[in-house]
Structure formats: C-alpha cells, structure tokens
Amino acid sequence: MTIQVQVAKLLHQPLKPNPKKIHVTLFFSTSSSEQETLITTAVSILTNHRSKSRWNTLHTLYPNTLPSTDFSQITLHLKNKPHLALHFYQWTQSKSLCHHNLSSYSTIIHILARARLHSHAYNSIKTALINDDSSSTPLKLFEILVNSYRDCGSAPFVFDLLIDVCLESRKIESSIEISRMLLSRGISPKVATLNNLISRVCRKFGVDVGFEIYREFFRLDKEKYEISKRGYGFRGFRVVKPNVHSFNTFMLCCYQSGLVEKVEEIWNEMSEMGCDPNAYSYSLLIAAFCDGGRMEDCEKMWEEMRKKEIEADVVSYNTIIGGFCKIGDVGRAEEFYREMGLVGIDATVSTYEHLVKGYCGIEDVESAVLVYKDMLRKDFRPDASTLDMVVRLLCYKGRVEEAMKFLRSGVGKFDLVPKEKSYEALIKGFCFEGRMDEALKLQAEMLGKGFQLNSEIYEVFIDGYVRQGSEEMAEALRKEMLQTQMHS
Structure with a gap:
C-alpha cells in the first residue's frame, strides 16, 4: 500500500467535532442533467479543440458567469x-468569469x-487566502482540502504548502x-516544514514556546520518547524524526x-x-x-570535526577566528586564517574584520x-565599527593625519557614516597637536551628523586653547559648557 493511499484513507476519516465546525458543501454533489451536459461539453471543448479556438468557444458556453461548482467539476475531469x-484556471481569472x-x-x-x-499550487493557496482574508480562512481551507483530498487524488505535501503559505503570511497560530x-x-x-514552523515560532513567541512546539511536533515527550527513537508513531505510521537541520534551526x-x-x-x-x-x-x-570565552572547548570541537572528516566551511573558520580575536589571541586566529x-577557502569581509578588531584590541596598530x-584592496566594504576602531x-598612537585619511576614505569610497567616537578621537588628536581650526571643522561636521x-x-577644546595661550576662547567655552549642562 503506497503512502499516498494510506494518507488518503486517513484523510477520508471525518474530522473530529469542532464547536466552530465549518459546514462545507462539496462540489461533488449530484447535478441536474442539463448542468452535467454543460460540464461535459466544456470538458470536450478543452480537451479536443485547438488552443486558438478553445477559449473563444468555451466563452460562448459561459458568456457571463462560470459557477464555482462548474469550475470544480470541469477541473476534476x-x-x-x-x-x-x-x-483553464488562469483563463477564468483573466476573464473574471x-x-x-x-x-x-x-x-x-x-x-x-x-x-x-509546487509553485503553482503554492500561489493558488496564497490567492485563496488573500481573497478570503479572515482569521478562520486557513482552517476552513484545510478542512475543505481534507474533504476533497481523495476525489482529487492529491499528494500529501499539499498540506505542507498550506502551512508554508500561512507562515509566510505570518499566520503562525493557524x-x-x-x-x-x-x-x-x-x-x-x-x-523541513516543521523546521520552518519552529523557527518562526521562536522568532515570534520566544525560544521557550518554540521548544515546546519542537518536542510536541517531533513527539519527543517522555512517554513516547522510545517510540519516536524507533521512528514509529500512531497507527503504525512512521513519525518524522528531527534531522540535523531541525537541531541546527533550534540551536540558531x-x-x-x-x-x-x-x-x-x-x-x-x-x-x-x-x-x-x-x-x-x-x-x-x-x-x-x-561567546563564553571557552576557547579550549572550541579547539576540542575543531579536533572532533577533523577526526570525523567533516570539512570546516568559511562560517566555521570565521567563527573560531573571531573567538580567538575576541580574547586577544590574534596569533592563534592568524594560524586558522x-x-x-591552505585548504582553499577564501576569506570574507568577516574574516578581515575579526582580525582588524583583534589587532586593535591588543593595540598592534601596524598589523x-x-x-x-x-x-x-580586495574590495571588501568595511563595517563602520571596524573603521571606528x-x-x-591611530589617534591614540598619535597618527591623527593617517586616521583622518582612513575616515575620509571610508566616507568617500564606501559611504560609511563615522561613529561619534571616531569624531571625538580625531578632535582630541587635532587639539592635542594645536590644530584648532581643523578640530573646529570636525566639530561642525560632527554636529551636522546629529x-x-x-x-x-x-x-x-579648552585645554587646546589654554596651551595656545588663548585664555579668552577657553573662558568662553567654559561658560558655554556650563550653560549646556544646565539646559540638558
């Protein structure tokens, strides 16, 4: 017995009574002989006429309106x-018949x-939900799909498509x-459908709710745990077990x-x-x-990967490089880089940013x-936070002019918005060197950025003017600072 036949048998069982029971009039009810003749003629036109004459001839049969029940029966044929x-379906839409x-x-x-x-079925479900947009529509459509499943000889994944459309439409409860x-x-x-659902639940309702759904839908509750491990569920049907992507989804x-x-x-x-x-x-x-600074455990996992001959990808390398840079062990990070x-994996912008931040963290300005x-040189676009560091x-090391060039390059070439700390560092550097005019220009630019x-x-600024002997400017700034503090 095929899985499709098994599913059809299960689906053909009536749904459990529901206080909000949806009464559905199936389109497979007995029609009048006149209607049957009309449907038979329409089917004959569609199947026997050439494509050029087919639609005009069919339009003469239904010049104004095509009842939805007739559409269903014709389509079933x-x-x-x-x-x-x-x-045929697209034609009814284009003619609004x-x-x-x-x-x-x-x-x-x-x-x-x-x-x-798949894509056409998915889009049809989407259209159905859009055209009957109420909170109960997905459940109504589900019940109708269940009741018409056997007559249409459908495929089980039709319900996966319905769930996917609901998830895309943010109808997570449905x-x-x-x-x-x-x-x-x-x-x-x-x-894959359950993985997507669990991910959406985690994002909307939190990890705790997602964990409950994960255990419920994969049947990992304690009393059924052994059954799930063997892979068998109710009525002898195989239970879908979580795969590596399920665990990855939830770990993420x-x-x-x-x-x-x-x-x-x-x-x-x-x-x-x-x-x-x-x-x-x-x-x-x-x-x-x-993130927990457990780099020894990271290296153990890395060795385990090697023993299992699992090839690390660029994400793996960037992750461990970032980890070592974070704790200041840039030398070890360079070894992984x-x-x-050597293994043929190209570095990404993340790789370089980890290393730049790592060297900045240990104040190795040259590196x-x-x-x-x-x-x-590799045309990677740096992040504003990397430029800032x-x-x-550079300013801390007294290389203010060089720092200014880096800032202008980031703004001009990559359209980066410098951070407040970058402006502060440059202003301090210029004031320390007595270049007050340049510091004032940066101050104006800083204010212009909000x-x-x-x-x-x-x-x-006060210290800079004092060292230049401009006591009058220094005193004016002291008063301005006090007024600013009083109004803040």
Whole structure:
C-alpha cells in the first residue's frame, strides 16, 4: 500500500467535532442533467479543440458567469491534464468569469499538487487566502482540502504548502493548529516544514514556546520518547524524526536569543537521538563557546570535526577566528586564517574584520592597518565599527593625519557614516597637536551628523586653547559648557 493511499484513507476519516465546525458543501454533489451536459461539453471543448479556438468557444458556453461548482467539476475531469487545468484556471481569472470560493480553489490546488507543480499550487493557496482574508480562512481551507483530498487524488505535501503559505503570511497560530490536526490523524508534515514552523515560532513567541512546539511536533515527550527513537508513531505510521537541520534551526534560535547553555543542551540531545552533526552544527556550538570565552572547548570541537572528516566551511573558520580575536589571541586566529588559505577557502569581509578588531584590541596598530588595507584592496566594504576602531587606535598612537585619511576614505569610497567616537578621537588628536581650526571643522561636521558635544569634547577644546595661550576662547567655552549642562 503506497503512502499516498494510506494518507488518503486517513484523510477520508471525518474530522473530529469542532464547536466552530465549518459546514462545507462539496462540489461533488449530484447535478441536474442539463448542468452535467454543460460540464461535459466544456470538458470536450478543452480537451479536443485547438488552443486558438478553445477559449473563444468555451466563452460562448459561459458568456457571463462560470459557477464555482462548474469550475470544480470541469477541473476534476482534467486532473490527468494538469497543465490544461492550470490554463483553464488562469483563463477564468483573466476573464473574471468565476467568483472562486475556497471549494473551487481547493480543486485546482489539489490538481496542481497531484502533478507536483509546487509553485503553482503554492500561489493558488496564497490567492485563496488573500481573497478570503479572515482569521478562520486557513482552517476552513484545510478542512475543505481534507474533504476533497481523495476525489482529487492529491499528494500529501499539499498540506505542507498550506502551512508554508500561512507562515509566510505570518499566520503562525493557524500553521500550528493545522499541524496539530494532521498529527492527530497520524500524518506528519515534512521535517523541513516543521523546521520552518519552529523557527518562526521562536522568532515570534520566544525560544521557550518554540521548544515546546519542537518536542510536541517531533513527539519527543517522555512517554513516547522510545517510540519516536524507533521512528514509529500512531497507527503504525512512521513519525518524522528531527534531522540535523531541525537541531541546527533550534540551536540558531537559542544562540540568537543569547541562550548559550541551551545550545549545548540541544547539541547533547542531537547526540542522544543518534543524529550526526554537520559543519554548521559545529559552527553554532563553537560560536556559543566563543561567546563564553571557552576557547579550549572550541579547539576540542575543531579536533572532533577533523577526526570525523567533516570539512570546516568559511562560517566555521570565521567563527573560531573571531573567538580567538575576541580574547586577544590574534596569533592563534592568524594560524586558522592561514589554514583557510591552505585548504582553499577564501576569506570574507568577516574574516578581515575579526582580525582588524583583534589587532586593535591588543593595540598592534601596524598589523591592524596592514590587514585593513588588505581588506580594502580586495574590495571588501568595511563595517563602520571596524573603521571606528582603526581611527581611534591611530589617534591614540598619535597618527591623527593617517586616521583622518582612513575616515575620509571610508566616507568617500564606501559611504560609511563615522561613529561619534571616531569624531571625538580625531578632535582630541587635532587639539592635542594645536590644530584648532581643523578640530573646529570636525566639530561642525560632527554636529551636522546629529551628534552632540559632551563635556569631554569641551575640555579638549579648552585645554587646546589654554596651551595656545588663548585664555579668552577657553573662558568662553567654559561658560558655554556650563550653560549646556544646565539646559540638558
């Protein structure tokens, strides 16, 4: 017995009573002989006439309106000619002949799904939900799809498409309810669909709610845990088990929420479930360890990858390079950078930014500038925060003119918006060198960018004028600073 027949049998069972039961009039009810003749004629025109005359002839049969029930029955006769059914559906839309309802939409959705015309089926579901936009529409369409499933000889993934459309439309609650109804009937959405759903739930409702949904939909609750591990569920049907992408999805959600310990917990559960991690799995765990400064654990994971012959990708390398740069061990980060080149993986802008920030962090200005210039030669666009660190370090080392050139290059070539700290560092540097006019120009530019002067900047200007012997200017600035502080 094929999975499609099994699914059809399960779907054909009536839905459980619902206080909000939707009464659906199926389009497969008995028609009058006149209507049957009309439908038979329409089917004959569609299947036997040439494409050029087909649509004009059909229009004479239905000059004003094509009832949605007639559309459904005609389309059902075309289920073995899905492309023709699709053209028929598109024709009714272009002529605005048929006021489609959820029942007529469900027919064409099933026929397209049956023919594996995924994108067209997906778009038809989307159109159905848009044209009947109410909170209950997804559940109405689900029930109609269930009731018409067998007659249309549909494919199980039609429900995955419905869930995907709901997720794209941010109808997450409807996606959860539809998934629950499928699971209650012994049918599971595809693992990729569940992964997408869990990710969306985490983003909207938080990781804790996502974790509950994850355990519920993959049937990982304690009393059914052993059944799930064997892969069998209710009524003898196989339960969809979480795959490596499921665990990666959830680890990513935890990591993005700052729940580092939860990442390790999911990693351990992946191991218990007998699921082999991939390079991205290791990258996520290593990233979690890096954030916690656990670089020894990162190296252990890296060695484990090598033993398992899992090839690290650019994400993995960037993650561990960033981790070592963060703790100031730039030498070790450079070793991984060189290893990247040896194994044929090209560095990205993130690679260079990690190294630049790492060198800035240990105040190795020569190396920071060297790597920064190398990044620019490769036409990578630096982040404003990277430019800020280089400018501030150069100013701190007394290389204000060079810092100014870096700033102008970042603004002119990459349209970067310098950070407030960059302006402050440059103003301090110019004032220290007694170049007050240039400092004032930067101050005006800084104000034009929306930044405000603080007491520290005032003190720098006051000190600069005092050292130049301009006591009058220094005193005026002291008064201005006091007035500014009083009004702030």
